[in-house]
Amino acid sequence: MSLLEDKNAVYLFTAYGVILGAMAVYLAALWLRRRNLDRDDELLRQIEEEQQGK
Amino acid sequence: MESVLPTSVSAAHSRSRESLTRAIGVAAAGMLAVALVMVFVLAPSGDVRSGGEAQRIFYFHLSSAWIGFGAWLVTAFCGVRYLQTRDLQWDRRAHASAEIGVLFITTTLLSGMLWGRPTWNTWWTWDFKLTLSALQLLMYLAYLMLRGGLENVNQRARFASVYGIVGALTVPLNFLVSRVLQSIHPAVFGPSVNAAQQGGFGVSMDRVVILIFCLVTFTMIYLFFFRSRVALLEREDALAARKAALLDAE
Numbered sequence: 001m002s003l004l005e006d007k008n009a010v011y012l013f014t015a016y017g018v019i020l021g022a023m024a025v026y027l028a029a030l031w032l033r034r035r036n037l038d039r040d041d042e043l044l045r046q047i048e049e050e051q052q053g054k
Numbered sequence: 055m056e057s058v059l060p061t062s063v064s065a066a067h068s069r070s071r072e073s074l075t076r077a078i079g080v081a082a083a084g085m086l087a088v089a090l091v092m093v094f095v096l097a098p099s100g101d102v103r104s105g106g107e108a109q110r111i112f113y114f115h116l117s118s119a120w121i122g123f124g125a126w127l128v129t130a131f132c133g134v135r136y137l138q139t140r141d142l143q144w145d146r147r148a149h150a151s152a153e154i155g156v157l158f159i160t161t162t163l164l165s166g167m168l169w170g171r172p173t174w175n176t177w178w179t180w181d182f183k184l185t186l187s188a189l190q191l192l193m194y195l196a197y198l199m200l201r202g203g204l205e206n207v208n209q210r211a212r213f214a215s216v217y218g219i220v221g222a223l224t225v226p227l228n229f230l231v232s233r234v235l236q237s238i239h240p241a242v243f244g245p246s247v248n249a250a251q252q253g254g255f256g257v258s259m260d261r262v263v264i265l266i267f268c269l270v271t272f273t274m275i276y277l278f279f280f281r282s283r284v285a286l287l288e289r290e291d292a293l294a295a296r297k298a299a300l301l302d303a304e
Contacts, residue, residue, distance in 0.1 A: 003094065006107035008172040015111040015168040016090070019118060019161045023275065026157050030282050037289050044296050051303060 075281040082274035089113070089271045092264045103252075105173040111165050112242075113265055117272035118162040123225045125155030125276070126190070129197075130222030133215030142291070143284075145211035148218055150283035152197050154276060159191045174238060174252055183231040183239040186224060193221045 003009055093113045100109020132148035135141075166184070167177045178184065197217055204210035232239040238252050257265075 003099070003107050006099075008106040008108035011105070011108040011168045011172050012110050015108075015165040016093075016114060018164045018168070019114050022157055022161050022164075026154075026279065030279070030286065033286050037286065037293065040293050041289070044293060044300070047300060048296070051300070 071281075072285065075278060075285065078274060078281065079278040082271065082278050085267075085271040085274055089264075089268050092267060096260070097264050098258070098260060103173075105169055108169050108172045111169040113268045114272075115162060115165040115169060116242075116265065117268040118158045118165060120269055121272050121276045122155055122158035122162045123190070123228065125151045125158065126194075126218075126222045126225050128280075129155065129218040133218035136211055136215045140208075142207065142211060143288075145214065146284050146287040146291070147280075148214060149201060149287060150280050152194055152218065153283060154279045156191065156194045156198065157279075158272075158276075159187065159194060163187060163191060179238060181238045182235055183228065183237045186228050186231060190221075190224055190228065193224065197221065 003012075093110050097110055097113065100106055100112075105111070128151040129148045132144045132151065136144035136148065166187075170179075171177050197214065200217060201210055201214050204213060231237055232241045240252065242257055
C-alpha cells in the first residue's frame with residue numbers, strides 16, 4: 001500500500017503541516033520584529049539628529 | 055544604565071555574527087528539506103499497531119520534543135550564569151530559549167495528538183507524561199508572562215532565572231515517567247519497566263539514522279532561531295536605552 005492510500009496519511013500530513021507551519025509563523029514573527037526595530041532605529045536617529053542640531 | 059546596554063560589540067563583529075546566523079539558517083533550511091525526503095521517501099512504514107503511515111510523525115515529534123525540553127535546560131543554564139555574573143546577555147539568551155521552547159513544546163503536543171488519534175484511538179488522555187508535557191507548556195507561558203509583568207530589568211532577570219532553574223527540574227522527570235511509571239506513551243529508547251505503553255515499535259538502524267539526522271536538523275533550526283532572537287533582544291535593549299537617554303535629555 002502506498003503512503004497516500006493509507007487511511008492514516010491524513011494525520012501524517014497534518015502533523016508535518018502543523019510543525020512546518022509553526023516554524024514558518026515564528027520565522028515571520030522574527031522578520032516582523034526586525035522590521036519594526038529598523039523603523040524605531042531610524043526614527044530615533046532622526047530625533048537624535050534634531051536634538052543635536054538644536 | 056550600563057547593564058541595559060549589550061556588551062560592546064563592534065559593527066564588524068556584529069556583521070560577522072549576523073553572517074554566521076544567516077549561514078546556519080541556510081544550512082538548516084537545506085537540512086530540513088533533506089530530512090523531509092528521508093521521512094517521506096526513505097523511512098519504513100510503521101505497522102498498524104504503531105499507527106501505520108502516521109508512525110512517520112515520530113521523527114519530527116521526537117525532534118520537536120528534543121528542542122522543546124532542551125530549550126528549558128538552556129534557559130536554566132543561562133539563568134545560573136546570569137545569577138553568577140549579573141550579565142544581562144545571559145538573561146537575553148534565557149528569554150530567547152524559553153520563547154523557542156514554547157514553539158517546540160506546542161508542536162510536540164500537537165504532533166503527538168495527531169499520532170495518538172489513529173494509534174490510541176483518542177486525541178488526548180490524562181496520562182502522567184502527557185499531562186506533564188502540557189504542564190511544561192503552561193510553565194513556559196508563565197515564564198514569559200512573568201517577564202512581561204516586571205518593569206525593573208534586573209529584578210526581572212533575577213526572578214526569571216530562578217523560575218527557569220526550578221522549571222527545568224520537570225525535564226528529567228518527563229523523560230523518566232514513561233520508563234519508570236505505567237504510561238500509555240511508549241518509551242522507544244532505553245530501558246523501561248512500563249508495561250502499559252501502546253504504539254511502541256522496534257527501532258531499526260535505518261530509523262535511527264533518519265532520527266539522528268532529524269535531531270541535528272532541529273538543533274540547527276534552534277540555533278538559527280536562538281541567535282536571531284538574541285540579536286533582536288540586544289537591539290530592543292539598546293533602543294530602549296537610547297529612548298531613555300532622549301527622555302532624560304528633554
